[in-house]
Amino acid sequence: AQTVTQSQPEMSVQEAETVTLSCTYDTSESDYYLFWYKQPPSRQMILVIRQEAYKQQNATENRFSVNFQKAAKSFSLKISDSQLGDAAMYFCAYRSVFGEGTQLTVNP
């Protein structure tokens, strides 16, 4: 069965600093996508970034980047130059399987 694990229920970061959220997963497939979604308080879940397993290069979207380690089945999200608007729950996902989430707090 496919599983997604986020081992950090809560993280905090100072504004303008960098933070990394961790995610591990399990699958028997060789070609797949992984996703990070953001769920701000009382707002809709939105996609932050996605990574195709066959691509060697780590995905980057502006201040958001991933560290994808296929052999280790690890998929972490790095947020650079953190902003107050980054405060949210972050979910790692594989297909329709979501992790338990990491609550990110950004301190001014």
Place this chain on the structure above:
Amino acid sequence: EAGVAQSPRYKIIEKRQSVAFWCNPISGHATLYWYQQILGQGPKLLIQFQNNGVVDDSQLPKDRFSAERLKGVDSTLKIQPAKLEDSAVYLCASSFHSSRAGNEQFFGPGTRLTVL
């Protein structure tokens, strides 16, 4: 482009009552998902439709939950009868096509259900 619409946004019912949620996906999206998100947890897939066919309902409590997607567009999720543990946010999401594993899901605002 209009997003995923859900109604109602909030619902409070007594245990053993029935409730129904409605979802209208983004136009042209073949795949529709219903998730249950208990406070502080990640979304759990209840059912996935591809057009009007069911792809995955392995985690749907079929003794009390039912869902349909008539004509491959709108969908309704029903709980009958509700239990206290059904209190959660019910999220609807859609994607262009599930066979493309890279398709992102677009989420609606959710329906917050409280069962008393």
